[in-house]
Amino acid sequence: xxxxxxxxxxxxxxxxxxxxxxxxxxxxxxxxxxxxxxxxxxxxxxxxxxxxxxxxxxxxxxxxxxxxxxxxxxxxxxxxxxxxxxxxxxxxxxxxxxxxxxxxxxxxxxxxxxxxxxxxxxxxxxxxxxxxxxxxxxxxxxxxxxxxxxxxxxxxxxxxxxxxxxxxxxxxxxxxxxxxxxxxxxxxxxxxxxxxxxxxxxxxxxxxxxxxxxxxxxxxxxxxxxxxxxxxxxxxxxxxxxxxxxx
Numbered sequence: 263x264x265x266x267x268x269x270x271x272x273x274x275x276x277x278x279x280x281x282x283x284x285x286x287x288x289x290x291x292x293x294x295x296x297x298x299x300x301x302x303x304x305x306x307x308x309x310x311x312x313x314x315x316x317x318x319x320x321x322x323x324x325x326x327x328x329x330x331x332x333x334x335x336x337x338x339x340x341x342x343x344x345x346x347x348x349x350x351x352x353x354x355x356x357x358x359x360x361x362x363x364x365x366x367x368x369x370x371x372x373x374x375x376x377x378x379x380x381x382x383x384x385x386x387x388x389x390x391x392x393x394x395x396x397x398x399x400x401x402x403x404x405x406x407x408x409x410x411x412x413x414x415x416x417x418x419x420x421x422x423x424x425x426x427x428x429x430x431x432x433x434x435x436x437x438x439x440x441x442x443x444x445x446x447x448x449x450x451x452x453x454x455x456x457x458x459x460x461x462x463x464x465x466x467x468x469x470x471x472x473x474x475x476x477x478x479x480x481x482x483x484x485x486x487x488x489x490x491x492x493x494x495x496x497x498x499x500x501x502x503x504x505x506x507x508x509x
Contacts (some may be wrong), residue, residue: 324360330479
């Protein structure tokens with residue numbers, strides 16, 4: 263009797279272990295999004311989802327206008343980047359207005375929140391949004407700027423449900439990078455809290471003393487044609503990495 267009872271106990275234990283293993287396998291498959299055998303694919307956490315038909319809206323400041331370049335309309339970073347992404351099937355709409363800031367509207371209704379509200383009235387419906395800028399907020403405290411970044415991201419998500427948002431902090435010339443550090447940090451922190459990636463030229467030290475002469479326009483605030491081309495290259499590299507376009 264004792265031997266039979268021990269055998270039944272052993273079989274029950276084996277059954278419990280088998281059930282636990284099966285449950286663990288099911289959980290792993292569920293988290294990974296399925297297996298290759300059923301035609302589904304897991305999503306790499308390091309990349310954002312690429313829409314079937316990418317519709318990119320870039321909302322930027324005077325850098326997206328190309329102020330300081332020889333031919334601003336053609337040589338701004340946004341146009342150069344859009345031309346590169348077009349080769350991969352991306353359609354891009356550029357909405358540029360000098361003086362735009364997260365909190366500063368250059369004396370008019372041109373904060374990013376106000377710009378986004380107007381963009382929602384257009385016939386172009388984006389599924390990816392790049393919000394570029396921050397240099398025009400130098401008179402605002404980092405905390406206030408951070409709150410405005412969070413608010414703008416939330417607004418974009420309300421206007422275009424499911425949209426992927428990328429923040430692109432200011433690409434100021436080398437001589438202005440120290441002043442830009444507190445703001446770029448606040449922008450990056452707000453983006454991270456909202457679960458949004460931040461392409462941060464200041465933190466990545468895109469501008470250096472070695473490139474200052476070639477990349478800084480005569481006004482000391484904007485970029486040259488070479489500077490915008492360089493920023494476009496760096497942006498496309500970081501943006502492509504975010505969406506896995508370089509794989």
